[in-house]
Amino acid sequence: MILHLIGLLGLAYLVWSLVSMELNYRRASTMGIPLVRLPVDGQNVLWASIEGHLWPLLDRLSIDWGTFGIYSRRGWSFKDNGDSHRRYGPIWALVTPVGIYVQVADPGAINEVFQRRTDFIRPVEMYKVLEVYGPCISTATWAEWPRHRKVLATPFNEKIMSFVWDESVEQTRQLLEAWADDQILSVAKDTRNLSLNVLAATGFRKSYRFHSANHPHDKETNESSGYRDALQTVLDNCILLMVAPRRFLTLSFAPPSWKNLAKAADKFKQYMVDMLDEETKALKHGKTGSGSIMTSFVRAMDQAEAVSGENATSGSMSKGLTVDEILGNIFAINFAGHDTTANTLSFAIYLLAAHPEVQDWVSEELQSVAVAPGNYKDIFPRLSRCKAVLLETLRLFPPIPSLPKWTSDQPQLLKVGERTITILPDIGIYPSLLAMQVDPQYWEDSFVWQPSRWIQTSSNMSTVGNEQLVTPLPNTYFPWSDGPQNCPGAKFSQVEFVAVMGMLLKNHRIHPIAAPGETQEQLRNKIWDAVRDVDMVLLLRMKDSHRVQLRCDRV
Numbered sequence: 001m002i003l004h005l006i007g008l009l010g011l012a013y014l015v016w017s018l019v020s021m022e023l024n025y026r027r028a029s030t031m032g033i034p035l036v037r038l039p040v041d042g043q044n045v046l047w048a049s050i051e052g053h054l055w056p057l058l059d060r061l062s063i064d065w066g067t068f069g070i071y072s073r074r075g076w077s078f079k080d081n082g083d084s085h086r087r088y089g090p091i092w093a094l095v096t097p098v099g100i101y102v103q104v105a106d107p108g109a110i111n112e113v114f115q116r117r118t119d120f121i122r123p124v125e126m127y128k129v130l131e132v133y134g135p136c137i138s139t140a141t142w143a144e145w146p147r148h149r150k151v152l153a154t155p156f157n158e159k160i161m162s163f164v165w166d167e168s169v170e171q172t173r174q175l176l177e178a179w180a181d182d183q184i185l186s187v188a189k190d191t192r193n194l195s196l197n198v199l200a201a202t203g204f205r206k207s208y209r210f211h212s213a214n215h216p217h218d219k220e221t222n223e224s225s226g227y228r229d230a231l232q233t234v235l236d237n238c239i240l241l242m243v244a245p246r247r248f249l250t251l252s253f254a255p256p257s258w259k260n261l262a263k264a265a266d267k268f269k270q271y272m273v274d275m276l277d278e279e280t281k282a283l284k285h286g287k288t289g290s291g292s293i294m295t296s297f298v299r300a301m302d303q304a305e306a307v308s309g310e311n312a313t314s315g316s317m318s319k320g321l322t323v324d325e326i327l328g329n330i331f332a333i334n335f336a337g338h339d340t341t342a343n344t345l346s347f348a349i350y351l352l353a354a355h356p357e358v359q360d361w362v363s364e365e366l367q368s369v370a371v372a373p374g375n376y377k378d379i380f381p382r383l384s385r386c387k388a389v390l391l392e393t394l395r396l397f398p399p400i401p402s403l404p405k406w407t408s409d410q411p412q413l414l415k416v417g418e419r420t421i422t423i424l425p426d427i428g429i430y431p432s433l434l435a436m437q438v439d440p441q442y443w444e445d446s447f448v449w450q451p452s453r454w455i456q457t458s459s460n461m462s463t464v465g466n467e468q469l470v471t472p473l474p475n476t477y478f479p480w481s482d483g484p485q486n487c488p489g490a491k492f493s494q495v496e497f498v499a500v501m502g503m504l505l506k507n508h509r510i511h512p513i514a515a516p517g518e519t520q521e522q523l524r525n526k527i528w529d530a531v532r533d534v535d536m537v538l539l540l541r542m543k544d545s546h547r548v549q550l551r552c553d554r555v
């Protein structure tokens with residue numbers, strides 16, 4: 001009886017899905033662009049939670065699943081690498097039972113989508129899970145967003161960049177103490193630790209010692225590092241924190257790891273509130289504050305309110321950000337700035353290990369300069385080759401490959417090449433980042449990782465240490481997104497990445513460790529297999545980097 005009922009419900013769901021998909025298909029046909037049916041929606045929570053386990057089994061059946069086999073996998077755009085646009089043209093749409101998702105790979109049209117922020121709106125419901133501590137820039141409605149952005153962009157100034165540089169240099173110096181002339185036990189863990197320490201130092205103005213996975217026991221003997229450790233626990237488990245109501249984590253039968261997470265989440269909030277109180281008091285007494293991101297946020301609160309509200313824990317409104325919004329945005333910055341930079345560093349280190357000639361090429365630029373704390377202004381602009389490694393890594397491995405936008409309740413005209421297309425109201429529209437970044441029209445040998453493509457060769461003024469970077473054609477390269485809602489942390493990540501590369505490659509080289517009888521060619525292929533085998537839980541990352549062992553040697 002129960003089985004019958006489940007069967008009937010399943011059948012009803014299937015019929016509903018097919019009918020809804022056909023209705024959406026009919027609606028989408030009015031746009032006059034190629035359409036692809038997909039009977040399950042990417043936002044379907046049940047499908048999203050099982051597809052990763054299901055596909056390895058379905059793939060064994062050697063059935064051609066057609067377009068379902070391509071587009072129903074999370075992060076399909078990475079494997080697709082622009083194939084769909086080569087098949088369907090610069091604009092096409094996926095049609096599911098729930099929605100219509102237009103994919104665009106035309107520079108002019110992408111520019112329109114990014115610039116017309118109120119016509120092509122960021123779908124904030126998709127980001128609601130980020131509101132772990134309060135409303136933030138990613139979940140602000142289009143009307144509220146400018147207020148968040150103004151406050152949030154203020155601290156990302158040159159003074160903070162200089163601090164990011166110093167901290168990244170110091171963290172990499174410590175990382176090299178752990179790595180030099182040794183096997184690297186976990187590139188992924190160590191780049192995450194480094195990136196977290198740089199963020200914690202910038203947010204809290206407190207420098208923490210670097211902990212390498214190479215020396216796991218160092219940790220116990222270290223200084224009290226409450227803020228950083230609480231933040232690490234929160235970020236390591238943020239999916240659980242985002243989806244599970246907080247009271248579930250503290251239920252008496254909840255596993256100890258959940259209870260620890262709830263404790264860390266509360267502790268992190270308390271640190272933020274204490275920091276806010278300290279900065280508010282400093283402001284009241286006419287002092288400058290710590291100079292951290294929090295200082296800038298507190299200054300941006302309505303001044304009178306900030307001074308009167310010494311115990312700044314209420315959720316009162318201000319002309320700047322409310323207290324809850326400050327806490328929400330501090331979390332958002334940490335979330336947005338942590339794994340994006342760490343994963344990019346990780347990809348780059350593996351790619352460098354596969355390409356020793358690129359390491360030598362970068363190191364040429366470093367021979368006549370000293371990368372050291374205090375010299376950000378002089379040295380950072382000169383390290384074009386270090387930056388080229390970042391730009392090229394992000395071209396092939398952008399951590400955020402999907403930049404969803406949504407049309408408003410009005411149809412929108414969009415020019416794609418010579419055609420003007422009427423995009424329907426209330427549907428998704430996605431600038432195809434990966435397709436653009438590997439399009440052979442704009443990128444020669446587009447699938448080859450070649451940092452030197454970023455260095456201008458035409459200028460005869462160009463000498464090592466003084467080289468200019470190539471500026472790609474507009475909207476053919478946008479790993480930090482584009483338009484008014486682009487990434488405010490772009491420069492932060494560039495400064496951190498360049499400092500790490502500068503320290504790493506001046507006197508050290510990364511090598512893959514060969515198994516007996518393994519040739520250099522086989523090793524290089526093994527690394528490429530590892531970097532191409534990615535998943536997309538929240539961001540693009542290598543599924544199993546440990547299948548290739550690396551070591552770091554002094555030269």
Ligand code: HEM
Pocket residue numbers: 122137138149332333334336337338340341344394398399400402403404479480481484485486487488489490492493
């Ligand atoms: C390689 C490193 C990074 C990459 C590739 C990257 C990429 C991006 C992209 C593509 C977006 C737009 C997301 C969307 O529209 O859905 C974004 C937004 C954002 N990023 Fe980054 N990011 C990086 C590092 C950072 C860092 C280091 C920080 C801060 C310290 C940061 C803070 C933010 C914030 C706060 C937003 C939201 C901006 C808004 O909504 O207006 N990012 N980032």
